[in-house]
Amino acid sequence: MPDRKIRVMVAKPGLDGHDRGARILARCFRDAGFEVIYTGCHQTPEQIAAAAIQEDVDLVGLSCLSGAHRLLFPRVVELLRKKDASDITVIGGGIIPEADFTMLYEAGIKAIFTPGATLDSIVEWIRNNIKTHD
Amino acid sequence: MYFSEKTQKESLKLKSIWQDKVENTLKTNPDQKERFSTVSDLEIKRLYTPEDIKDTNFEQHIGVPGDFPYLRGNQVTGYRGGYWTFRMFAGMGSAKDTNERWRMLLREGQTGLSTAFDFPTLMGYDSDSPKCLGEVGKCGVAIDTLEDFLALMKDIPMDQVTTSMTINPPATVLWAMYCAAAEINGVPLTKIGGTIQNDMLKEFIAQKTFMCPPGPSVKLISDTVEFGTKYVPRWNTISISGYHIREAGATAVQELAFTLRDGIEYVEDVVRRKGLSVDEFAPRLSFFFNSHIDFFEEVCKFRAARRMWAKIMRDRFGAKNPRSLWMRFHTQTAGCSLTAQQPYNNVVRTTMEALAAVLGGTQSLHTNSLDEVLCLPSEHAVEIALRTQQILAEETGVVNTTDPLAGSYFVEALTNEIEEKAWEYIEKIDGMGGMIAAIEKGFPQMEIADSAYKFQRQLESKEKIMVGMNKYVTDAKHSIPLIEIDEKIGEEQIKRLKDVRRKRDNRATKKSLDDIKNACRKGTNVMPYCIEAVKNMATQQEICDIYREVYGEYRDPGLY
Numbered sequence: 131m132p133d134r135k136i137r138v139m140v141a142k143p144g145l146d147g148h149d150r151g152a153r154i155l156a157r158c159f160r161d162a163g164f165e166v167i168y169t170g171c172h173q174t175p176e177q178i179a180a181a182a183i184q185e186d187v188d189l190v191g192l193s194c195l196s197g198a199h200r201l202l203f204p205r206v207v208e209l210l211r212k213k214d215a216s217d218i219t220v221i222g223g224g225i226i227p228e229a230d231f232t233m234l235y236e237a238g239i240k241a242i243f244t245p246g247a248t249l250d251s252i253v254e255w256i257r258n259n260i261k262t263h264d
Numbered sequence: 265m266y267f268s269e270k271t272q273k274e275s276l277k278l279k280s281i282w283q284d285k286v287e288n289t290l291k292t293n294p295d296q297k298e299r300f301s302t303v304s305d306l307e308i309k310r311l312y313t314p315e316d317i318k319d320t321n322f323e324q325h326i327g328v329p330g331d332f333p334y335l336r337g338n339q340v341t342g343y344r345g346g347y348w349t350f351r352m353f354a355g356m357g358s359a360k361d362t363n364e365r366w367r368m369l370l371r372e373g374q375t376g377l378s379t380a381f382d383f384p385t386l387m388g389y390d391s392d393s394p395k396c397l398g399e400v401g402k403c404g405v406a407i408d409t410l411e412d413f414l415a416l417m418k419d420i421p422m423d424q425v426t427t428s429m430t431i432n433p434p435a436t437v438l439w440a441m442y443c444a445a446a447e448i449n450g451v452p453l454t455k456i457g458g459t460i461q462n463d464m465l466k467e468f469i470a471q472k473t474f475m476c477p478p479g480p481s482v483k484l485i486s487d488t489v490e491f492g493t494k495y496v497p498r499w500n501t502i503s504i505s506g507y508h509i510r511e512a513g514a515t516a517v518q519e520l521a522f523t524l525r526d527g528i529e530y531v532e533d534v535v536r537r538k539g540l541s542v543d544e545f546a547p548r549l550s551f552f553f554n555s556h557i558d559f560f561e562e563v564c565k566f567r568a569a570r571r572m573w574a575k576i577m578r579d580r581f582g583a584k585n586p587r588s589l590w591m592r593f594h595t596q597t598a599g600c601s602l603t604a605q606q607p608y609n610n611v612v613r614t615t616m617e618a619l620a621a622v623l624g625g626t627q628s629l630h631t632n633s634l635d636e637v638l639c640l641p642s643e644h645a646v647e648i649a650l651r652t653q654q655i656l657a658e659e660t661g662v663v664n665t666t667d668p669l670a671g672s673y674f675v676e677a678l679t680n681e682i683e684e685k686a687w688e689y690i691e692k693i694d695g696m697g698g699m700i701a702a703i704e705k706g707f708p709q710m711e712i713a714d715s716a717y718k719f720q721r722q723l724e725s726k727e728k729i730m731v732g733m734n735k736y737v738t739d740a741k742h743s744i745p746l747i748e749i750d751e752k753i754g755e756e757q758i759k760r761l762k763d764v765r766r767k768r769d770n771r772a773t774k775k776s777l778d779d780i781k782n783a784c785r786k787g788t789n790v791m792p793y794c795i796e797a798v799k800n801m802a803t804q805q806e807i808c809d810i811y812r813e814v815y816g817e818y819r820d821p822g823l824y
Contacts, residue, residue, distance in 0.1 A: 144397070146403075148472075149820075153824040154717050168822045168824050170820030170822030172819075174395065197398070197639070197749065200751075202397060202398055225639070227638065246604060249720065249721075
């Protein structure tokens with residue numbers, strides 16, 4: 131049986147509408163052969179966690195450029211844990227000051243990509259770190 | 265014809281001699297790359313000659329400043345009578361914090377105010393809504409009630425300074441607060457001046473700050489246009505914006521075309537719904553463009569924009585008042601052209617972009633601060649950005665003559681080309697039944713997504729270069745001081761909001777909210793009721809919830 135395709139959800143938590151990066155990534159992941167779900171803007175962490183579980187994704191990529199990542203990113207990880215879905219990997223990107231990296235890693239965000247990260251490097255990280263779960 | 269037959273002949277002859285030389289040169293010294301194009305990927309020729317503008321007629325297509333087709337500017341005397349408005353977009357934390365930043369900017373020679381609201385305010389939520397986790401005061405100032413607004417305007421001479429407010433779905437509410445604050449400060453509505461962005465179509469297309477579906481969103485905009493026309497004559501009730509369209513990844517042509525087509529949609533709605541004649545309200549329509557890094561493409565875009573709008577107003581809408589033909593626009597340098605890496609380079613980018621805006625004849629300008637790619641601007645970074653404009657105005661001499669690039673073979677040819685390509689888009693959208701129909705099809709959204717993706721791929725293949733990002737990269741850290749918004753600001757804001765709710769006359773508040781609901785249901789103008797409601801300390805979310813209830817909510821279709 132061929133490997134199941136990696137299922138990725140690109141999500142925009144909070145009220146931030148800066149979706150250029152998220153939409154480019156969604157398209158890039160599709161071109162890379164992943165199955166992609168894009169939530170659109172203005173999702174609450176609750177909506178994102180519920181959708182990730184319902185869509186049975188392997189990875190959630192959170193994008194935030196408003197500065198609200200410090201509260202929103204950990205909240206998504208926490209909600210997934212509470213729902214016994216901690217096998218879903220959560221990564222994040224956007225305007226994230228380096229000073230916040232440690233806090234986000236400690237909260238369970240597995241990788242953070244900031245301006246200058248190439249599409250290829252993000253795809254490669256996913257290929258190296260995500261095993262599809264059936 | 266613009267050039268005599270003799271000139272044309274000579275030019276063709278010389279060009280053919282030059283062409284031979286080019287072929288020879290390329291054999292030993294090939295070009296650095298196969299194709300030279302603008303940041304928007306418009307291909308640029310090696311050389312422009314009279315041949316490229318042989319169909320351009322001076323009187324009809326170029327002309328003089330202050331006259332049709334306004335290619336060269338609206339003002340007869342250009343910047344000699346006065347510079348563009350130095351207008352820095354500012355807002356952070358609480359109303360008090362923002363008021364302090366504003367007064368600092370006015371002290372430093374800024375000539376107009378511009379308000380950045382936080383996301384809860386932009387989206388029509390109060391600071392204590394569960395949707396606002398982590399967002400209060402972060403990307404701008406938090407405004408929940410008139411009390412906050414009065415703190416924002418403290419000691420600002422509202423009859424002298426014009427204020428621009430970047431506010432869209434709740435524009436009726438925030439403008440109502442401005443009107444109410446003016447009244448409380450003893451300034452009549454006829455004396456206040458400023459702009460509300462109030463352009464919802466570009467929100468669906470690009471910026472994604474939306475609340476209700478496109479149809480009722482446009483209705484609320486027409487309410488403000490009508491109210492402004494009748495009672496607040498110095499107010500620009502809409503700033504039809506290409507800025508965000510460009511930031512979302514559009515090309516210069518797409519920015520221009522979608523913005524103008526949005527403008528057409530608004531004019532049609534006001535005429536149809538309110539029965540106003542175009543000349544009654546068109547002089548108060550304003551525009552807002554991006555100034556990106558490709559210098560000539562931007563100058564040409566601004567020139568083409570003015571000429572196209574003049575034609576649209578005259579030929580499509582039959583406007584007679586010369587002021588209706590004026591495209592007055594604010595410009596912001598391109599946030600998306602800045603790099604987080606080597607951030608001091610951003611000062612240079614912003615300077616070039618500001619110069620393009622000035623040579624393109626902008627009426628008002630925001631120059632980005634070098635740190636805006638990382639956080640809200642620090643005071644020091646804002647000062648450099650403001651000084652950049654002042655240096656352009658006072659030292660460089662670019663203000664001495666109007667539209668100095670006119671007549672350049674290249675500039676006129678590129679202006680024509682950008683205009684032609686923008687008309688093609690406008691015709692296409694006309695064919696779809698207008699901009700609302702096009703948005704519902706996802707047309708502009710997907711055109712922009714295509715351009716954004718293509719540009720990203722061009723960056724990765726190094727076909728397009730951003731210095732410090734994909735070329736001339738260093739490992740050295742250029743750490744700059746970043747300002748941080750304390751999470752406590754949110755808590756304090758929520759406390760203030762709760763105090764207002766506790767102290768107000770709830771019966772009066774409820775009555776005025778009911779009046780807004782009735783106006784929405786009947787389709788009458790909501791503005792007078794909004795002013796009354798904010799005076800009764802209705803919160804902005806309470807008013808926006810009525811819009812959501814009556815008109816429904818729009819959800820991001822998540823197109824990519």
